Amino acid sequence: MAKTPEPKRTISLKPCDGDVIEVSPMIAKQMQTIQSFIEDDSFIATTTIIPLPNVTAFQLSKIIDYLNYHSNSKAVADNVKESTKKFDEEFLKELEHDKLKELLHAANYLNVKEVLDFLCQAVADLIQDKSVKFVRKFFGVVNDYSVEEEEDIRRTHAWAFEGVEED
Amino acid sequence: MSSILADLSFRIYSEPDRFKIDHFDRLPDPLILLVFNKVGDVKALGRCCVVSRRFHALVSQVDNVIVRVDCVISDDDSNASDSSPDKPNGPFSTLFRLVFGGIVKPLQALGQFLGPNRTALVSGSSASASPSSSSLAVGASEEDGGADQGGVTHHSPTQVLKNFSEIRVLRIELPSGELGIEDGVLLKWRADFGSTLDNCVILGASSVIHPKTENAGGGDDDNNNGDDDNGSIPDSFYTNGGLKLRVVWTISSLIAASARHYLLQPIISEHKTLENLVLTDADGQGVLHMNSDQLEELRVKPLSASLASKRTLVPALNMRLWYAPHLVLSDGVVLKGATLVAIRPTEQSPKKEPSDVSWVSTAFEEPYRTAARMLVKRRTYCLEMNSF
Structure with missing residues (x-):
């Protein structure tokens, strides 16, 4: 300062x-x-x-x-x-x-x-690489989908779950 | 004084007022949207859709999306049994008449440069020299296979992006560059498209030599940067296959670029809010750019496809070529046989000041930007190419 x-x-x-x-x-x-x-x-x-x-x-x-x-640190160079x-x-x-x-x-x-x-x-x-569950927990979001709705949306978004571990 | 203070504090918390320091309090929508825009990755965003209705609605407002394509499905794979094994050669065998301005040398046999010898570049099996007809898939999953071959469901970027209604910036990344190149060879291209090719810059080197760590300053006697040759191309370039290889690089890059452009068409027509579109690959080999004007141009004036395959017709071109047998970059990396090619459609070339090379020297990221800047200072060779 x-x-x-x-x-x-x-x-x-x-x-x-x-x-x-x-x-x-x-x-x-x-x-x-x-x-x-x-x-x-x-x-x-x-x-x-x-x-x-x-x-x-x-x-x-x-x-x-x-x-x-x-x-x-902005003023200084690369290092x-x-x-x-x-x-x-x-x-x-x-x-x-x-x-x-x-x-x-x-x-x-x-x-x-x-x-x-x-x-x-x-x-x-x-x-970025976390499960739906993690994201809900992190943001404190309550899942307001019904079971059927969630199944449906998981199906239409199946491409989003490739290579992700669900916990 | 105290009244002023009260005033101030009132004004200070008047905005998001009822918020308490309470981590159960949810983050406001605009903040979630900020985070989502930083996430970018379409798969991660897809999972956020499953979180809750509110998140689903917010995801559809994201304006910055990255699609990492898992695999490129070539039509050659899917109709392997089809009758046209030599279809990829189509564009190569029909196209060119190259005219070298200023050099009259090696042109008799150009036709044969471009035919079967293409494998010189793609080194045998390493495939996909012809992205001429292919489609992209994101998150291929094994479920409900049914009619699809092998029970694998492919999702095209168009499907994956269906939920998004406000994308402004879209980046699509292919798993690898289309052009199979041999180890040590450097090949990079950057192309700008509207309805057709606006410009393309290609940087290549037959080999890249990294400095030895022990004696970084060594090899001074090599460090001539080809200065002793007046920037001209040595004669051997025409006879030892050097030129031929450059021509193959150029054509292969243009074919890859025009095939990529063709694939983007449905995405562009569906996402009217797009302002900036980049199609790149994880290898950093090729980058296709479209800015808002170019996107608008394509919406107004659809592309013309090449007759031979699923790609955008490349217009007749003017090309400028620079060559250095030996180019030393600032970090000690040496490019052998460094070549820079700047390409513009013949139609728009004359209008522009021909000596304007700023767009060429800024096409790549460092350290290749420096390489391009050094190369454009050398002697310029001009070539022309017919539409293909």
């Missing part, structure tokens, strides 16, 4: 369950939801605490970590790719399925495109 162009100005964000977290305007700008306040009145945005009742301290700091890492990949992997490794989903919620609420894209891809990768 030392390299922030406008040194003393930070945005104070208050998650629902923890202390205020200060972020640079550069980071805050990437959160569209926050950005709209900064645009409306940058004085108020820098002098008051913006409460985020839908975001936990954990989620907020994860999102900020991600943005910080990626905004710093960074490897470490970026490693960072992303570590980032996801710490997240259980529920946490991942909650973070997706938070990123959606704050409207941080970069994090949202990243997390959607992570979820997509996760469900």
Whole structure:
């Protein structure tokens, strides 16, 4: 944060369950939801605490970590790719399925495109080769097909089950 | 101050308001759709249809789909007993009159280049030199076989994509490139189609030599990149089969491309929302592109099929060829007998500035982009080809 162009100005964000977290305007700008306040009145945005009742301290700091890492590593060249990949992997490794989903919620609420894209891809990768059962469980979706309907739809989508283990 | 704060916080949570931090709370539809668009794979999406009604409805709105084709069913396989064993040779034996602008050399025997000798490229059995008549299958399953041969049910991409009504970006991936090439040979093509071929770029090399890891800097005396030859093609190229091989590569690539284009027709007519279509293969051998203008052109003006087989008629062509006996890429990889061919229909060629090669040098991904960029700086040879 030392390299922030406008040194003393930070945005104070208050998650629902923890202390205020200060972020640079550069980071805050990437959160569209926050950005709209900064645009409306940058004085108020820098002098008051913006409460985020839908975001936990954990989620907020994860999102900020991600943005910080990626905004710093963008400037540098090719050899960074490897470490970026490693960072992303570590980032996801710490997240259980529920946490991942909650973070997706938070990123959606704050409207941080970069994090949202990243997390959607992570979820997509996760469900890519999984069974219907897994996908239901992961998203907490209730099967609302009747037995006959499900059989029918499985039959018409038989091509989708080639090479997939049903559990 | 406190009133301002209250104001702000009110505005902050006014949007998706009742959402609580509760992982049982379901993810909203737009978010699921974002995830589905990243999934892309048509099979994974097909399974999501089975999850619930809501998921089924969301899948049909996905606009970015990838179809990985499991097998290409050639008509040659299915009617093996049919009477026309030499049908694939059809297009080869009838087509060409090649005219080399500027070089008058080796043209007497072109006809024979293109006939039976085609096997020089496809090395014997490695099949499917003629994707001339084939169909694609996704998720061939063994159930309810019935009339189908061998009890295997094939699903064409058209069937598989039936549920999708809003596809904008579609990528279809064949299990392998159609052209059986020998080990060490490099052959890549990229073609753009509308109703017919718009352009095609082919990059080939008779062998690819990777640098030895120990002495990456070594072999400096080899590193001439053919600079000492003024960019001209050496005489031996005409006599040792080098040229013949290039012609075979070119024709084979064009046949593969036009056969792919033909297969796309029903998909394009069924998916009006398509804006970008790519048909590629897992080997990275050939890539066929169609952008929204080209897709629209095909919808308005249907393709003309080749008489000989199930593929799009290739129009009369102007080709430019560049050759380097020895091309060193930045990572030390050496392409021997590197050849770049840029192809445009004769009809549209004169309008374009002939020296404009930007579309040629950007046709491929790295490191082949660099190779193409180096090759276009060399001497250009022009050829023409009749429609086939």
